Amino acid sequence: xxxxxxxxxxxxxxxxxxxxxxxxxxxxxxxxxxxxxxxxxxxxxxxxxxxxxxxxxxxxxxxxxxxxxxxxxxxxxxxxxxxxxxxxxxxxxxxxxxxxxxxxxx
Amino acid sequence: xxxxxxxxxxxxxxxxxxxxxxxxxxxxxxxxxxxxxxxxxxxxxxxxxxxxxxxxxxxxxxxxxxxxxxxxxxxxxxxxxxxxxxxxxxxxxxxxxxxxxxxxxxxxxxxxxxxxxxxxxxxxxxxxxxxxxxxxxxxxxxxxxxxxxxxxxxx
Amino acid sequence: xxxxxxxxxxxxxxxxxxxxxxxxxxxxxxxxxxxxxxxxxxxxxxxxxxxxxxxxxxxxxxxxxxxxxxxxxxxxxxxxxxxxxxxxxxxxxxxxxxxxxxxxxxxxxxxxxxxxxxxxxxxxxxxxxxxxxxxxxxxxxxxxxxxxxxxxxxxxxxxxxxxxxxxxxxxxxxxxxxxxxxxxxxxxxxxxxxxxxxxxxxxxxxxxxxxxxxxxxxxxxxxxxxxxxxxxxxxxxxxxxxxxxxxxxxxxxxxxxxxxx
Numbered sequence: 001x002x003x004x005x006x007x008x009x010x011x012x013x014x015x016x017x018x019x020x021x022x023x024x025x026x027x028x029x030x031x032x033x034x035x036x037x038x039x040x041x042x043x044x045x046x047x048x049x050x051x052x053x054x055x056x057x058x059x060x061x062x063x064x065x066x067x068x069x070x071x072x073x074x075x076x077x078x079x080x081x082x083x084x085x086x087x088x089x090x091x092x093x094x095x096x097x098x099x100x101x102x103x104x105x106x
Numbered sequence: 107x108x109x110x111x112x113x114x115x116x117x118x119x120x121x122x123x124x125x126x127x128x129x130x131x132x133x134x135x136x137x138x139x140x141x142x143x144x145x146x147x148x149x150x151x152x153x154x155x156x157x158x159x160x161x162x163x164x165x166x167x168x169x170x171x172x173x174x175x176x177x178x179x180x181x182x183x184x185x186x187x188x189x190x191x192x193x194x195x196x197x198x199x200x201x202x203x204x205x206x207x208x209x210x211x212x213x214x215x216x217x218x219x220x221x222x223x224x225x226x227x228x229x230x231x232x233x234x235x236x237x238x239x240x241x242x243x244x245x246x247x248x249x250x251x252x253x254x255x256x257x258x259x260x261x
Numbered sequence: 262x263x264x265x266x267x268x269x270x271x272x273x274x275x276x277x278x279x280x281x282x283x284x285x286x287x288x289x290x291x292x293x294x295x296x297x298x299x300x301x302x303x304x305x306x307x308x309x310x311x312x313x314x315x316x317x318x319x320x321x322x323x324x325x326x327x328x329x330x331x332x333x334x335x336x337x338x339x340x341x342x343x344x345x346x347x348x349x350x351x352x353x354x355x356x357x358x359x360x361x362x363x364x365x366x367x368x369x370x371x372x373x374x375x376x377x378x379x380x381x382x383x384x385x386x387x388x389x390x391x392x393x394x395x396x397x398x399x400x401x402x403x404x405x406x407x408x409x410x411x412x413x414x415x416x417x418x419x420x421x422x423x424x425x426x427x428x429x430x431x432x433x434x435x436x437x438x439x440x441x442x443x444x445x446x447x448x449x450x451x452x453x454x455x456x457x458x459x460x461x462x463x464x465x466x467x468x469x470x471x472x473x474x475x476x477x478x479x480x481x482x483x484x485x486x487x488x489x490x491x492x493x494x495x496x497x498x499x500x501x502x503x504x505x506x507x508x509x510x511x512x513x514x515x516x517x518x519x520x521x522x
Contacts, residue, residue: 003321007311017215025317027471030224032201059214062207066200066224068173068255069471070314074220078213165302169453169522170468175302175312252452253469253522 012079030065046091054083162233171255180217199229224255295456307520315466315518322398331382352400400517423505432489462519
């Protein structure tokens with residue numbers, strides 16, 4: 001179970017552009033670093049982040065080893081209707097994590 | 107992995123650093139700059155990549171290449187007919203050119219994204235935006251890195 | 262005439278007092294947190310909780326605070342209730358004198374004492390993720406408060422020893438903490454300015470580590486940096502150094518979780 005820190009408003013006016021900030025705990029092992037034994041540590045990163053708003057994909061990011069550990073992604077979306085924002089992170093070694101938050105739109 | 111040269115005098119130590127500073131295996135400048143041009147060409151599928159409309163915000167001097175905050179803002183109405191479809195960031199001298207690829211659309215409202223990246227050494231960064239009309243716009247920034255990412259093991 | 266002399270004396274005394282207070286004020290304000298030595302992008306990362314990677318450990322610590330453990334199935338909350346009240350002024354008092362061990366211990370060691378003696382479960386390894394997370398969560402409850410180690414006469418010999426360790430030259434480079442952090446603070450070393458070494462934000466998210474770590478980890482890094490064999494994690498010498506550093510930083514504000522290069 002990964003740890004996340006998400007900042008997003010709980011309420012918004014219809015049509016308002018809201019900012020969402022997400023952080024997830026993950027080493028993002030690049031695949032370029034040597035381990036203590038001198039051999040290169042294998043790559044182990046989050047490769048994809050998605051945001052679905054009431055099941056519609058509104059934003060995604062493809063991450064590479066150049067993204068810093070404990071990846072931080074901030075983006076915007078228009079508050080169209082009340083509902084659920086679903087965030088998913090997928091990566092190497094079958095890594096998968098998701099978080100849901102509710103958004104009330106008036 | 108080449109071990110750090112251990113400096114025997116205190117003065118040398120103070121001048122050149124803690125021994126953990128960048129001794130990065132940087133490939134010849136031509137090879138990586140050529141790779142950067144190739145990455146841009148591939149992404150733009152041969153279309154011209156024009157400078158402008160994109161702002162890549164990054165501090166010119168940073169504390170540590172392991173975690174460098176960046177923000178990319180693209181000037182676009184983000185309407186159904188005119189919007190940014192994707193924003194890509196490429197680097198010049200990391201072990202690999204790609205950094206991150208964001209996919210947007212009219213639902214975004216604002217074409218502003220932020221993240222934190224790793225930089226192996228002082229180098230150029232390029233942010234390219236693909237618009238709904240098929241045009242490509244970019245911004246290029248030179249960043250100075252004193253403590254590098256990617257190839258060192260922290261203690 | 263007498264009144265005039267009296268007024269002159271009054272003026273001189275007031276001026277002297279102002280100068281003294283001004284100097285005293287300036288001297289106490291000459292202490293700077295490591296925060297002040299960072300570039301603005303890193304400072305911005307620390308200031309905003311939604312951007313501070315250390316908050317992930319606060320989050321995890323919160324989960325651990327409420328997690329039952331041991332034969333009695335007790336969590337921290339079982340005895341201590343809600344952390345934001347019970348732990349409010351706690352982290353700033355450490356290291357403290359431990360009754361059982363008859364020596365100073367830091368907050369991480371105290372957490373392990375609780376695990377062993379009250380939760381009846383195995384202590385965590387020092388610098389393990391769980392221990393760091395719980396320590397960060399507890400210290401976070403004291404964020405904004407002034408560092409105030411307990412004034413305990415039993416700590417005095419340890420404090421003296423900590424000061425000795427701080428001033429002792431070590432390693433192949435034959436440098437003491439004092440030489441860099443007292444005499445050369447603010448000057449450049451390896452691309453970054455040397456800070457004054459005040460433990461104002463531990464456990465910290467260190468960009469170099471790409472994770473949260475303890476003050477002892479940082480001290481061991483420094484010792485390796487001067488090419489000395491570092492004391493083992495949890496060594497009494499390191500706790501004594503922590504004690505001296507806390508006393509030296511008395512009154513400075515706790516920033517946990519701090520972000521540092």
